[in-house]
Ligand SMILES: CCCCCCCCCCCCCCCCCCCCCCCC(=O)SCCNC(=O)CCNC(=O)[C@H](O)C(C)(C)COP(=O)(O)OP(=O)(O)OC[C@H]1O[C@@H](n2cnc3c(N)ncnc32)[C@H](O)[C@@H]1OP(=O)(O)O
């Protein structure tokens with residue numbers, strides 16, 4: 001019997017960010033392993049013309065939840081969507097709903113965040129800091145609350161090389177930042193943002209660090225824990241391998257490589273690719289929820305959910321395996337054949353960006369114009385290059401995260417819990433994982449049918465022929481222009497032609513003699 005699964009039975013659980021990538025995998029696992037839980041409250045905002053109910057319906061009817069429906073047929077009754085916007089005061093939750101949450105919640109998993117790297121500081125502070133503070137305030141009014149689990153990121157202290165499972169304070173107090181966001185105008189915030197974020201690369205990592213400080217400062221009598229995952233990738237094993245449904249982190253670049261848009265990337269092949277599968281993060285999160293509530297550690301424990309120190313993989317190995325998988329299982333309607341290289345300095349990066357990214361986009365847009373269609377490739381390529389520039393920081397450095405607390409927790413689990421809530425990244429085979437990841441991108445994110453693979457391969461062959469034809473034509477045009485302008489080129493040309501002529505004459509003569 002699993003003690004962790006048993007613990008969540010009969011519980012009322014509040015999840016923020018349940019409609020996000022990690023939140024969905026968390027909900028799925030909870031329903032599948034503890035189908036007798038009382039209720040999962042999720043804070044959801046209406047979005048993209050969908051009501052709350054439509055959003056929940058869409059999630060529960062997705063492929064991810066297929067297994068859940070077998071073990072928990074009444075899952076629709078056990079999920080209670082509460083209309084909320086974490087950017088608003090009191091999250092814009094109705095009095096009645098608030099009362100219900102305060103009275104019944106046993107456990108909180110706080111996953112909601114803005115994960116955009118380019119978010120305006122005001123918005124990032126609002127969601128990643130102020131909302132966390134408000135949620136802690138709410139939590140302190142919950143009489144039954146047993147644990148509050150905050151999801152942060154392993155990169156909240158990416159300005160350091162070695163990171164321990166402790167909170168590193170930021171120079172300016174979060175309370176001061178929250179206050180100043182209320183009265184400073186956007187122009188001044190823009191001006192002070194670089195000074196505030198200091199040697200962190202973006203507002204995301206900075207505000208996640210502030211969020212951790214808030215958790216520490218507002219802990220009061222709460223039973224808290226912080227989880228810091230590194231780069232969350234597709235699922236490894238559960239509910240099935242390769243599930244992913246958004247383009248964050250490496251996923252977007254895998255798509256871009258498979259579609260042939262991404263042909264070169266400024267990355268350090270030997271740098272550690274600290275990826276962690278979403279199901280490992282979720283298993284650790286649920287184990288931490290149980291441990292925090294049952295064992296009540298004296299201080300707020302921080303758990304690193306990383307792979308680098310236990311089972312390292314690097315970007316070079318990952319890139320090669322991504323491309324090898326696309327050889328076998330290509331994506332449909334690729335723009336060019338999947339073929340990419342790593343570059344390591346600025347000059348070669350600029351060169352390949354011009355030759356492999358911008359030039360083909362301009363030529364393709366010219367072709368679209370000629371055929372009376374709207375050009376779009378240059379715009380798309382510019383966005384890809386902007387995305388690449390934002391991710392570069394993370395693929396050209398390595399970090400060391402200590403994992404004492406995570407390993408300590410593993411040792412506290414029963415053999416059954418170690419199996420059901422497995423977060424031992426040492427058991428992961430990277431090549432197999434990356435292949436399943438790429439397959440998952442094709443099936444679950446892009447929703448491509450496996451039956452279309454022969455046609456996709458055919459399409460790649462056509463692209464290869466177009467490529468050869470194009471290169472030959474380009475060479476002939478360049479050569480023609482050159483011999484029109486240069487005597488040396490003309491002499492070389494004359495020499496090659498006369499050499500070929502002599503060779504052919506000799507060949508013809510010798511074959512006539514043999515007859
Ligand atoms: C031999 C060697 C061969 C090499 C082969 C190469 C194979 C490739 C595999 C290897 C890849 C290595 C990749 C490493 C990536 C590392 C990422 C590390 C991140 C660590 C951070 C810490 C982890 C966290 O805590 S949080 C989660 C991470 N958060 C994110 O990832 C969010 C990042 N995204 C953003 O901030 C924004 O989307 C932004 C700023 C990048 C773009 O914003 P914009 O306003 O322009 O538009 P959007 O509407 O958001 O999107 C526009 C456009 O871009 C596409 N897109 C978005 N994200 C990505 C992405 N990660 N990769 C690629 N493309 C992306 C999106 O789909 C949109 O496309 P459209 O067609 O325009 O709709």
Ligand SMILES: NC(=O)C1=CN([C@@H]2O[C@H](COP(=O)(O)OP(=O)(O)OC[C@H]3O[C@@H](n4cnc5c(N)ncnc54)[C@H](OP(=O)(O)O)[C@@H]3O)[C@@H](O)[C@H]2O)C=CC1
Pocket residue numbers: 016017018019020021022023043044045047084085086087110111112113114115127151152153154208228229230231232233246248249
């Ligand atoms: N993905 C990764 O690589 C990593 C993620 N993390 C952390 O994990 C957590 C989850 O990330 P992930 O699932 O990837 O992120 P997603 O972007 O997929 O999900 C974010 C969630 O937050 C919700 N949210 C955002 N703004 C609001 C708002 N104003 N009101 C209510 N809900 C809101 C979103 O709701 P909606 O659907 O309405 O937009 C969504 O459910 C975050 O805390 C992140 O920092 C840490 C390390 C790596």
